[in-house]
Amino acid sequence: MNNQNIQPINEQTGKHYRMHLMLCAGTGCVSNKSFKIKEVLEKELKKQNLQDEVLVVMTGCNGFCALGPVMVVKPDGFFYQQLQEDDIPHLVEEHFLKGRPVKKLMYTPPEEKEPIPKMMEIGFFARQRLIALKNRGLIDPENIDEYIARDGYKALAKVLTKMAPLEVIEEVKKSGLRGRGGAGFPTGLKWELCRKAKPKSKKQNTKYIICNADEGDPGAFMDRSIIESDPHGVLEGMIIGAYAIGANNGYIYIRAEYPLAMERLELAIKQAEDYGLLGENIFDTGFNFDIKIQKGAGAFVCGEETSLMASIEGRPPEPRQRPPFPAQSGLWGMPTNINNVETWATVPSIINRGAEWFASIGTEKSKGTKVFSLVGKINNTGLVEVPMGTTLREIIYDIGGGIPDGKEFKAVQTGGPSGGCIPKEMLDLPIDYERLAEVGSIMGSGGMIVLDEDSCMVDIAKYFLQFTNDESCGKCNSCREGSEALLEILDKISNGKGEEGDIEFLEELGQAIKDASLCGLGQTLPNPVLSTLRHFRDEYEQHIKHKKCPAGVCKALVQYFVDEEKCTGCMLCAKNCPQDAITGKRKEPHTIDQDKCIKCNMCYEVCKFNAIQRK
Amino acid sequence: MRNAGYSMEKIKKQRENIMNHESDIMNQKKVGAAMVVGGGIGGMQAALDLAESGIKVYLVETKPCIGGVMSQLDKTFPTNDCAMCTMAPRLVEIGRHKDIEIITLADVEDIEGQPGNFTVTLKKRPRYVDEEKCTGCALCVNNCPVRNIIYTEPEKEELKLSDEDLQRVRVIINNYKNKKGTLVPVLQDISSQYRYLPAEVLRYVADELGYPLSQVYRLATFYNAFSLEPRGKYLISICLGTACHVKGGPSIVEALGRELGIKPGETTEDMNFTLETVRCIGCCGLSPVMKINEDLYGKVTQKKVPGIINEYRTKT
Ligand SMILES: Cc1cc2nc3c(=O)[nH]c(=O)nc-3n(C[C@H](O)[C@H](O)[C@H](O)COP(=O)(O)O)c2cc1C
């Protein structure tokens, strides 16, 4: 094919619409029935005879998942949230027919009265800077023309027709882009190593490119979101990388839990093949490249690069010793370059806008932007992309809108099972690879779990240890047995059986596991314990010395009480208690029978007056 | 040396003896020889070190030859060094060392004396070969008719796959014939058809694709997405990712347990519901999250659980 085909195509159907309704079809919003909303919207538009003026577009994940299903009205940028089927007739009539935006469906920040009508005026969106997510909510991810209309595949055209492979590598190196999959290795350097690697033999001279979409960090979902909202961005990045490295085959390893993302990728690959952007002789340059999808089967360790390659080959997915690094001997023994989804998705923008532009964003050693999944005890849960060096305070308060129900912020957990907790004293910490490492955490893939006063740090550490203990592949002793031993002690502490000396033992054992493990999983598994010990030692001591869980989470150490001052005698808790452990007359304070109570937390959840206390 | 014929009791007694005679030790005449019991890699190295420091060494081994387990290994942890490359030089050195005497096919019967001067009784089993004359040329080994009995595969059990199963599995396997790295995708397809991995089907797949059954099982049990037990009509996956954990995921598991009377990993007796936990389904913004087959439920509370389950109960 030739370059002329790569031209902005104005409208999908050639028609001009007065308004575009960008309705989110990410996994979150789909679960809130956004396809049903689409159906109703189209029916109502037809009823009002607007079907030729207003078009409904299903976009990828918009990022503000907590408010789903969400819809943005273009070109004005009105933002509607939590749409229900019943709202639609009114909305269509008022806004799309009569031009009067509907306040009731707009977003009102917690503790404020006036709704904010436009998307870009909402703090959550206004303070973000989008590079990897540049097309989110703006295009239909299932339509390649819309991607092309927004300068899609322009970078590829530039690379293939005007740049030599080494120039591409030089550009990526200059941009300072570092891997977004966890370790933050400079991407350009990695490409260069693979480019220069000697082929296995004269006959077997293939090289491979892999996109790591295994997103194992529980609590991070940016890779899913990028693929669901902009699959072609990832493909374009991969094709550029393949050209720079000299690879002709690519794999995308995607986890089985993401069916929608997989579907969109398959479609995108098919469309790119139809347009001649993948396959043989791309852009008439003689360059061949194809991409296959490999589905994971639910094992965290498969995200580790050597284990991932073993999994593709059908071997037991256990990590192996490095060196040799994948760049020298990877998939089927061939030189292989593996990068994360977000890394690949950033590449086209770097080529289009130049390395200097990218390098001007961020901090000294960490360039560009990073996507974080802001979840947990926070008002605006969702995906946020901010420049490196943004402080935690900005992310949590200005973008995230603070902590719900007036509770107090306690800590934020980054880096998943390999990361650590950052306490509230460090809210002004600018986030980049180095600073996070300094405080005992890591960037990881960008999960950011906010914890409030109701979260127990011993419980969090125990949670991650349970995770890594389950997911350890069992190849090396220190990881397999070490995680078991750590978990046993944490279990003891949270059950009120902690002893003097346990803390020191945790520290010593943690260090030993770090030193002796084979792969990144084992080497980082003690981090959640060590970092909570570092910043929240007194909480451990409370558990051990006073047998108390200050946050009221560790079941063995808490009891549930009714606060007689606050209890109004509404009987809600008594009705919901699965054990019938709560008694009391209407309009009189209730009591909990401690012998019957199983500490299921139900009364605490249902009480509207905060009258249940955990002590 | 597990069957050294020397009981723990005896060793204990010996130790007591030694303790009692502590004061005598200094007066005893010491002997300039040592015995190493066990000719594995550890024993070999110990023997060499001792011999190098000028001590006469008796290296005792119960097997017909020294070398131990390491001689059966390909690579060693954690450095991936070749086992034979580590061992071979030591074997040769021990064989040649003038101060090391190897006593194979021997078990320790009794130990007497104190540190500095022990008397050990060994029981040596016969080799039936004149050790003085044998050069180890291996000619007899190769010509022994008993050793050369032909190994025959034990007869295979008949596979009990019904015609329908056979057809289904054939279709799946044919999709992947002659491709690289296909075992996991084949298992995934079987799992999505049957909703679990039936034992007979796994055996059939192993035969057809030419993998050892052990490898098939190794993969089938490694990945969380596979189950070897039949699952119920509705698979409830409850997320215990970090976001869902801090927002109360564990209490939802308990509420489901109370409602259905099963624990994670189990299936109700009527085969309607199976409860499983997953680590993040990528909808962390809606935590805690639960999935029933393909339907996703966000912001679940304990209170909502009975209602949701009843919806499916009435469907069945
Ligand atoms: C236990 C473990 C799990 C990992 N999981 C992931 C993952 O889910 N996604 C990912 O992109 N990288 C993961 N990585 C990092 C990869 O090994 C690899 O470094 C990364 O994909 C390289 O891409 P990048 O240079 O673009 O960051 C994991 C590493 C370890 C040790």
Ligand code: FES
């Ligand atoms: S943590 Fe439950 S969906 Fe991500």
